[in-house]
Amino acid sequence: MNAFRLAGDMTHLLSVVVLLLKIHTIKSCAGISLKTQELYALVFAARYLDLFIHFISLYNTVMKLVFLASSFSIVWYMKRHKIVRRTYDKDHDTFRHHFLVLPCLVLALLINEKFTFREVMWAFSIYLEAVAILPQLVLLQRTRNIDNLTGQYVFFLGAYRVLYILNWIYRYFTEPHFVHWISWMAGIVQTLLYADFFYYYIMSWKNNVKLELPA
Template identity: 35%
Template sequence: MGEKGLQTPARKVYLWVRKQSKKVKTVLGVVTCLTLLITLRLLIHDHNHFFVLAEFVHFIGILCLIYKLSTLKTCSGLSLKSQVLTAIFLAVRVFCSFIMEGDIHTILDFVTLAATLWVIYMMKFKLKSSFMTDLDNMHYLYLIVPCVVAAFLIHPATAHNFFFRILWAFCVYMESISVLPQLRLMQNVQIIEPFTAHYVFALGVARFLGCAHWINQVYDTSGAYLYLAGRGYFWIPMVFLAEIVQTFILADFCYYYIKSVMSGQLLVRLPQPV
């Protein structure tokens, strides 16, 4: 069916936006994000719920991968390195959370970790023949070493053991860049099948929710939250920066994902320069 045959309100808005210049699209994107932030602020009063939602959305994304691996019997388009990095930061966070907090976040992270480990097992052993080894070419050390260094230099100044504070900082930094190998692989492939696209989009939504938490915290304290006593002068700003960086890293893909969905396409096509 042609474009004129689908004149739903959402379709009309999409067609209008598509005709606009890049500058107008950028402004519309910013306005949309601000509108979503305000809406979430009005609907969710407990800021902790933002993190719960983010972790839940991440788990939903993993379920999309599990469905793909179980039904399609292929891991084509998936980055094993991203899954390994995800398992690393989740394992560290579960350990730290169990020692330092022991709440609903610990349970959600543990379930997500178990699901991620299953995905890694399927990719490495059961579906190894479909794994794109040559395209999953981002080196682990380029990602892990900077996170270790940053965690040692900038970490929370709480009453917990020094080792636990460094581990907690490490998992925060690792989470912010763990998706990079997946984005690199997709950049190499250019065309992303639906379930992988759903997974990466879920990561984008999860990171937006996490970023919304910090933005609301900073707004409610008129910026004072960035330098709360007892948390270190650079720790909160660094966490805030990590959330924003990861959100922007995924924002470009989310744009093309929404564009493909609105166009009625099953596959997400990325442009040459991403």
């Protein structure tokens, strides 16, 4: 494992820690899109179907368990926890995320590395992850004012993907025959979706002002 891959994993993990910190400590999910969290839960459920049948390493297994458990627990807290669910901004979180699922599934059926159930589900999870952040970004744009923990959560989530792209570039030049077009194209799309947010996040940090997205 190279430094870019490790940094990407740790940044992804940090984004989850920040979100859980907000939910567990402040008892608030204000500014967080339940639609995005549901999509991420579906992403990890589809991607890690091999959890108990294909052992790669202890590190790999632990990370899979962490992301599965954290994604479903976040959804549960936002929907079932009496205090947390009261802070959920249902009126602004109206992105029709269900319409993202079917196109990603169709694309996975058409474009995959091997036409087997597990490989199609893996491709589906890659395509869905690329667009899963859309409800969250739309929610932030509608509410405009973003608290520090929510801003940090989205920033770390985007930074994880940038670091993974660097990991792919490194592996392309250091490993023979390393080609994963599905992951590469989906990763580029996902990173581009964060571009606008990254700009305003960096500018707010640079000018020491509260993060606010344009309407």
